[in-house]
Amino acid sequence: MEVLRLSEYLAGHHYEHRNEVFALFEREPELFRPRHDLGMRESRELLMRRWERLHELGYFKNTITSSKPENRLRRMALSETCEYLDHSLAVKMGVNYGLFGGAVYGLGTEEQKDYWLPKVERREIIGCYGLSELGAGSNVRGIRTTATYDPSSRSFVLHTPTDGAQKYWIGGAAESATHCSVFAYLIVDGKRRGIHGFVVQIRDSIEGSPVHGVTIADCGDKWGLNGVDNGRIWFDRVKIPRTNMLMKLGQVSENGEYTSIVKSENELFGRTLAPLTAGRVSIIFSALNEMKVGTSIAIPYAKSRQVFGKELMSVQTHRHRLLPYVCSALVINVVANPLKLQLLEPGQVVTKNFHVLSAGLKALSTWEMERCLQECREACGGQGMLSENRVGPLLSEFNVTTTFEGDNHVMIQQASKVVVNMYAQGLKQGVFGGDLDFLNREELPLRGEPNEMSFIVELMRRRVRGLLPALVPTSGTSEAAEKELVLFEEVGTAFCDLLIFESFEKELNSSTELPCKDLLSKAGVIYGLSRIDRESTFSRSGALSSDASWSVRRTYMKELDRFVESGMMDSAIEAFGVPDFLKAPISGDWLSHNAKAKL
Ligand SMILES: Cc1cc2nc3c(=O)[nH]c(=O)nc-3n(C[C@H](O)[C@H](O)[C@H](O)COP(=O)(O)OP(=O)(O)OC[C@H]3O[C@@H](n4cnc5c(N)ncnc54)[C@H](O)[C@@H]3O)c2cc1C
Structure with missing residues (x-):
């Protein structure tokens, strides 16, 4: 129950x-x-x-x-x-x-x-989203498509000036989409006015022919996500009515006057790309749900398989390989649920904090999923190679989540930028604000045990505290910090981890109705210990001494065993609720499935 x-x-x-x-x-x-x-x-x-x-x-x-x-x-x-x-x-x-x-x-x-x-x-039209170009993906400001206003015909002229400016990877464009929300630099009366969105008809009907001036090509076969017809689009001075410019943020009047409700081009850029934030939040759920599917296949298989006279799931390495992902799926789920609801609050403006958490969680969760599915694939041995057992194909299907709607490295760097700026500002003012408030307090000796959530959160704070000065010395600037990109991303990762575990702890403590609270808090501990055990930044930052790292390791291994032996692992898999028909033959009676009598 x-x-x-x-x-x-x-x-x-x-x-x-x-x-x-x-x-x-x-x-x-x-x-x-x-x-x-x-x-x-x-x-x-x-x-x-x-x-x-x-x-x-x-x-x-x-x-x-x-x-x-x-x-x-x-x-x-x-x-x-x-x-x-x-x-x-x-x-x-x-x-x-x-x-x-x-x-x-x-x-x-x-x-x-x-x-x-x-x-x-009503599905009278099918839309696609035309932002990326062959020459500019992560670097969105580098797109080259233009939309020039022509007052004489009261229309915009959409144009692809070079092959590098062809819209590339556009999902739905190759075969089916009739319309595209095209992002292009607006030019009015010879002046560039930043990137705006335009609704452009690209095909005469669903799965029909491209309209005049539009050339479409297929991106072709991919090694995953082949159901999506990703396409390439060129616009050859395509005229669209003035009213097809999406005009909430910036407007062009009939006689060619440009006005805008936003103050700067930076703000315009941020708000124009806001729909991607919702996409990123959806991707977090893709990641955690696929971890649920992967572990719901690999763990029952390991429980039903004997290796060298032992049940595979009783082997320490197998527990260490699979259980952290059961736990990370739970933790990310708990943290992402309120994030999604927050996104849909009426009048919700994407705050800096929201942006950092959604971008960081998108990156960390999709990388976690990638590792999880690869581990599940290997954990199933040869059976993991069979498509019917799903884990391998899911890895190729979901692999792209680390790239689209914001490449993971670029996402982490956005978190890095926020924390580094906050830190540099704190140094200047002599007091740290927001999520770095803990830096104003003196660091006391580490208390508690590694199997306590408060201990884990404290270690996460110490890592941030230890890494930041290496990146931004007292006299340094946040711009200089971006030259040390590897460390810069490590700081962003450390900050995102901290936000994730703080949110998780808050959720755990604030919700009295939380079902299976013990299971969830154990999951938090195991995922936390797995991060600490895996990431060298904890020792490099001075957050973790060599002795403490051994203590973390011993506790981590004990907690993995307890998770299995207390029945929490089975309860977690049951709570994931993946229906049997969406699992795989190896998660059930695989001997009968492979019986000679079935040939
Ligand atoms: C299957 C698929 C579907 C897609 N669907 C759409 C769609 O419908 N509409 C749309 O507009 N776009 C779509 N995209 C495009 C997608 O958003 C881009 O691929 C993504 O933004 C990355 O851009 P890029 O491919 O140009 O890679 P690049 O930006 O060139 O990145 C290449 C590598 O460089 C690294 N890198 C880039 N910048 C930095 C930096 N500043 N610091 C450190 N490393 C960096 C990245 O980590 C990456 O490893 C889709 C892509 C794919 C693969």
């Missing part, structure tokens, strides 16, 4: 709805059973049939046109559920509803929202 409550708590919202979607998948296996044996063409076709079926069943009703958080959360629940089955499906729907729809929603006027969003919801 308690485990069921944990399952519901981890889902965060729309628990019943998620189960209904799983039930649909199970009822219609022809369409919705996992397929990892298809080529690019079949994957794309299957994706479109799956999406059409969900649309036909009314799953998207009111989820795009309504601004109520409840409706948007329902769509997120659907998308998260689809990810257990088909990452491409979730990504393609996410690009259409979340990025294209999100661009119109976040950057469009009320009139523009009323015009475009019902078309998206």
Whole structure:
């Protein structure tokens, strides 16, 4: 009962709805059973049939046109559920509803929202999101596409000046999308006015032909996510009506006068890219949910397999290889749930703190997932190589999450920048503010035991305290710090870890209703100890002495054993709630599955 409550708590919202979607998948296996044996063409076709079926069943009703958080959360629940089955499906729907729809929603006027969003919801059009170019991905400011206002025809002229400026990787563009939210430098009366969004028709109908002036090419076969038709787009002086510029932040009048509600180009840039923040939060859930799938396959297999006369899951290395990921999935889940709700609060402005936590968590969770799935693949031995056992294909399907919607290194650097600036400012003023407030207090001898959350959080603080002076000496500037990029990223990682564990501890202490609190706090301890044991920055920063590091190691190993022997591991896997049909033959009776009689 308690485990069921944990399952519901981890889902965060729309628990019943998620189960209904799983039930649909199970009822219609022809369409919705996992397929990892298809080529690019079949994957794309299957994706479109799956999406059409969900649309036909009314799953998207009111989820795009309504601004109520409840409706948007329902769509997120659907998308998260689809990810257990088909990452491409979730990504393609996410690009259409979340990025294209999100661009119109976040950057469009009320009139523009009323015009475009019902078309998206009714699936009369399919949208894609055109930001990246061949020559500029992470460096968004380096894009070269232009949108020049022509007052005589009251239109914008979209143009791709060079091959480097072709839009590249655009999900949905290669075959199906009719419209694209194109990001381009606005030029009015010869003056550049920063990057703005424009709705541009690129195809005459869904899966139809490119419209005049638009050239589209297919990015081609990828080693994962092949259901998504990523495409390349060139604009050859394509004219679009003035009203297709998304005009919430900046406006161009009929006679060519530019006005804006934002104060600076920096602010314009940040707010223009805001829809990506929601995308990043979704990616955190992709990461933690796939860790749930991976461990829900690898752990039952290890429990049912004998090696050298022992149950595989009783072997210390196996516990050490798999359990930290069960625990990190739980911790990240607990921290990410309130983040998602915060994002949907009416009038929510993306604060610096929110940005750091979402960007940092996106990077750390997707790297964690990548390691987890690779470890699960190896932990299943040869069976891990079979596509039907899912873990390997999931690794290639989800690998891209470390790159898109903000490359992980670039994301971590954004966190680094915030903490380094905060620190440099504190040095100047003689007092540290915000999340660095703890630096104002003298460091006391480390108290408590390594299996206590407070001990772990304190070590995380000490690491930040120890690393910052190495990067920003008293006389240094934050600009100089960026020259030592490896250390710069280590500081960002240390800061993100601290925010994650502080949020986790806060959530644990503040919620009286928390189900399986003991299990969650043990998960926090194990994930924390795994970070401390794995990262050399704890010793380099002086946070951890050699003696203390041995004590951490011994406690870590003991806690892993306790997690198994107390039954917490089994409860966690049960609470993950991955339905059997979305696991793999090796997580069940794999001997019967492979019986000669079945040939
Ligand atoms: C499958 C897929 C789908 C996508 N879908 C879309 C889409 O629908 N719409 C869209 O607009 N874009 C999309 N993208 C593009 C995606 O957002 C970019 O690939 C991403 O932003 C990275 O840009 P890049 O590929 O140019 O790599 P680059 O930015 O060139 O990065 C290459 C390497 O350099 C490193 N690097 C870059 N900058 C720095 C730095 N400052 N410091 C240290 N290291 C650095 C990175 O870590 C990376 O390892 C998609 C990409 C893929 C692969």
